[in-house]
Amino acid sequence: MDKQKILIVDDSEINRALLADILEDQYEVVEADNGAAAVALLSQHRMDFSLLLLDIMMPEMDGFEVLSYINRYHWNDTFAVIMISADDSPANIRRAYDLGALPGRNLK
Structure with missing residues (x-):
């Protein structure tokens, strides 16, 4: 059975x-180092x-901007966001x- 895929941003x-x-x-883990890279990846996959x-605090595009973009195009209908x-x-x-996210734990 294939592992579910998780994107860590x-x-x-x-x-x-x-x-x-x-x-x-x-899980199969995929990583992105900023919000813009995550949006580019999600737009195709x-x-x-x-x-x-x-993450919330990132350069180029913060987590809230990413989540707003995801909501605008209803991408969160297919995956959960923490x-x-x-x-x-x-x-x-x-x-x-x-914005429809679930809270995660403090990592930093």
């Missing part, structure tokens, strides 16, 4: 490596993914919920 290579190490036995682990960030402020948690 974080500008921190250490965080991506940590998550990939935890998940790679049970979104049906391949079951889950997106998405936000991961060191910034666990109530405002960011509320914004992530409002």
